[in-house]
Amino acid sequence: MDVRAPEPVTSLLAGIGDGALFALKAVRSAFAPPFEIGETIRQLYELGLRSAPLIAVSGMAVGVVLSMHTRASLERFGAESMIPAGLAMALVRETGPLTAGLLLSGRIGAGIGAEIGAMRVTEQIDALEASAVDAFRYLVVTRVVACVIAVPILTTVMNFAGMFGGFLAERTATGMPFHLYMNRAFSLIDITDYVPATIKTMVFGFIIATTASYLGFNTESGTEGVGRASTRAVVLSSMLIIVTNVLLVRLIFFIFPQAAGT
Amino acid sequence: MTGAATEVRREASADEPVARDIKPSAGTPAVRMERVTKSFGARKVLDDVTFDVPCGTGFVILGRSGTGKSVTLRHMIGLLRPDSGRVFVEDHEISALSGSALSDVRKRMGFLFQSAALFDSISVGENVAFAMRRHTPLRDAEIRQRAKEKLAAVGLENDYEKMPGALSGGMRKRAGLARALALDPPILLVDEPSAGLDPITAEEIDGLLVDMKKKGGTTLIVVTHNMLSARRLGDQLLMLHEGRVIARGTPQQLDQDSNELVRAFMTSQHAG
Numbered sequence: 001m002d003v004r005a006p007e008p009v010t011s012l013l014a015g016i017g018d019g020a021l022f023a024l025k026a027v028r029s030a031f032a033p034p035f036e037i038g039e040t041i042r043q044l045y046e047l048g049l050r051s052a053p054l055i056a057v058s059g060m061a062v063g064v065v066l067s068m069h070t071r072a073s074l075e076r077f078g079a080e081s082m083i084p085a086g087l088a089m090a091l092v093r094e095t096g097p098l099t100a101g102l103l104l105s106g107r108i109g110a111g112i113g114a115e116i117g118a119m120r121v122t123e124q125i126d127a128l129e130a131s132a133v134d135a136f137r138y139l140v141v142t143r144v145v146a147c148v149i150a151v152p153i154l155t156t157v158m159n160f161a162g163m164f165g166g167f168l169a170e171r172t173a174t175g176m177p178f179h180l181y182m183n184r185a186f187s188l189i190d191i192t193d194y195v196p197a198t199i200k201t202m203v204f205g206f207i208i209a210t211t212a213s214y215l216g217f218n219t220e221s222g223t224e225g226v227g228r229a230s231t232r233a234v235v236l237s238s239m240l241i242i243v244t245n246v247l248l249v250r251l252i253f254f255i256f257p258q259a260a261g262t
Numbered sequence: 263m264t265g266a267a268t269e270v271r272r273e274a275s276a277d278e279p280v281a282r283d284i285k286p287s288a289g290t291p292a293v294r295m296e297r298v299t300k301s302f303g304a305r306k307v308l309d310d311v312t313f314d315v316p317c318g319t320g321f322v323i324l325g326r327s328g329t330g331k332s333v334t335l336r337h338m339i340g341l342l343r344p345d346s347g348r349v350f351v352e353d354h355e356i357s358a359l360s361g362s363a364l365s366d367v368r369k370r371m372g373f374l375f376q377s378a379a380l381f382d383s384i385s386v387g388e389n390v391a392f393a394m395r396r397h398t399p400l401r402d403a404e405i406r407q408r409a410k411e412k413l414a415a416v417g418l419e420n421d422y423e424k425m426p427g428a429l430s431g432g433m434r435k436r437a438g439l440a441r442a443l444a445l446d447p448p449i450l451l452v453d454e455p456s457a458g459l460d461p462i463t464a465e466e467i468d469g470l471l472v473d474m475k476k477k478g479g480t481t482l483i484v485v486t487h488n489m490l491s492a493r494r495l496g497d498q499l500l501m502l503h504e505g506r507v508i509a510r511g512t513p514q515q516l517d518q519d520s521n522e523l524v525r526a527f528m529t530s531q532h533a534g
Contacts, residue, residue, distance in 0.1 A: 122379060123377055123379035124381055126336075127381065127441075131368070131393045132365040132368040133396060134361075134365070
């Protein structure tokens with residue numbers, strides 16, 4: 001009896017396997033010369049620096065809103081003085097990394113998916129190869145490295161912007177001075193809050209860049225395919241970030257029990 | 263891509279010979295395809311294709327749309343690998359190469375794409391300079407100068423700073439040709455040089471290619487279904503039909519071929 005998995009299942013499994021090999025190749029290539037340093041720096045600018053305004057503004061807005069909600073909750077218990085510390089803890093541990101990851105999967109994921117996808121359908125990737133250039137190394141590895149470097153930095157920007165937004169909300173509500181707010185904000189945070197969460201965002205950066213590059217690199221069907229690659233890059237990388245976040249938080253609590261408060 | 267314009271990653275040393283200075287063994291064909299078969303899914307595009315292209319000739323691959331002409335060309339530069347059979351470029355089996363060995367063979371070849379495939383995020387001049395910046399030890403000023411010379415050779419001397427999006431179809435094709443010639447390759451692959459162009463521009467592009475062959479001794483391998491273009495460029499013609507070679511010879515020989523399809527193709531103005 002011929003027992004076969006249905007076509008959608010086999011193609012899904014093939015896609016997952018193909019994507020995993022693509023990611024593995026990116027990791028291997030990132031540590032092997034030649035290093036495309038100039039192009040990596042350009043990608044750091046394009047993907048990193050140019051995302052900074054979005055992250056800073058969003059971070060500040062998140063900080064303001066979180067502060068207002070926290071105030072509404074803590075006021076009931078007369079614990080308003082805990083607002084800066086609570087907000088900072090929430091931002092550094094989870095809200096900052098996850099929000100930055102999701103925002104950047106939109107900003108960067110869509111950009112990479114569309115750019116590489118357009119290069120695929122207009123034969124520019126073939127032209128790179130024909131020019132004796134390793135297109136994978138030039139297009140994919142540079143973006144992966146840039147994202148792994150840029151996302152943690154941008155997350156740090158988001159954390160500080162969020163704290164500043166929280167300060168503005170507190171200042172408006174209570175007239176709290178800046179130095180007092182910051183003293184309280186950093187009173188409960190230590191290195192085990194910051195480092196694991198920041199390392200986590202390096203994984204987010206890797207997920208965004210490899211997912212979007214993979215979809216862009218395998219684009220078919222002309223301009224329609226480019227749009228599809230771009231959309232799927234955002235959806236898939238966002239989903240992967242959310243799911244991976246659960247696993248990484250569990251892993252962080254295992255490696256740093258103090259981070260779990262145990 | 264913009265960064266590539268400013269990034270100078272020198273792979274060659276100053277005393278390393280340029281592509282044209284490296285000579286293949288005497289009598290070696292520029293390209294040889296040996297029993298090449300290629301399928302995409304269930305569709306067999308090339309079926310046991312064997313031929314060779316002598317050095318310094320104008321070699322035109324003819325055939326109707328979808329007969330595997332462009333697929334053949336892509337095998338020659340290693341953009342596709344055969345399911346079975348072998349592809350040689352001079353002394354090297356390109357179908358078995360990868361990494362830097364493949365890159366070294368590709369440096370000896372230029373490829374003019376049907377759509378020109380210019381890198382659209384950098385200027386026309388930087389498109390031409392791109393390969394020089396990566397594969398030669400030349401200084402920036404010299405690279406710019408050489409890129410300008412390449413552009414001048416195709417009549418685009420005033421367009422160095424223009425972006426590809428600002429060029430017409432014919433100008434894009436010329437710029438693509440200038441880029442393909444950036445490293446002075448001894449072998450030039452051209453995919454449909456006249457596609458999408460008016461007859462006068464198509465003739466101008468063909469004229470440039472013929473000049474390249476006559477003056478530089480470049481081996482010209484052209485894919486086309488345009489007979490006017492084929493007669494202008496081809497010392498030898500090869501005709502593919504349904505993935506198989508059905509005829510090969512000079513234009514005069516193919517005019518007299520016993521196969522009716524070949525004769526019909528040869529007498530058409532714009533077959534395909």
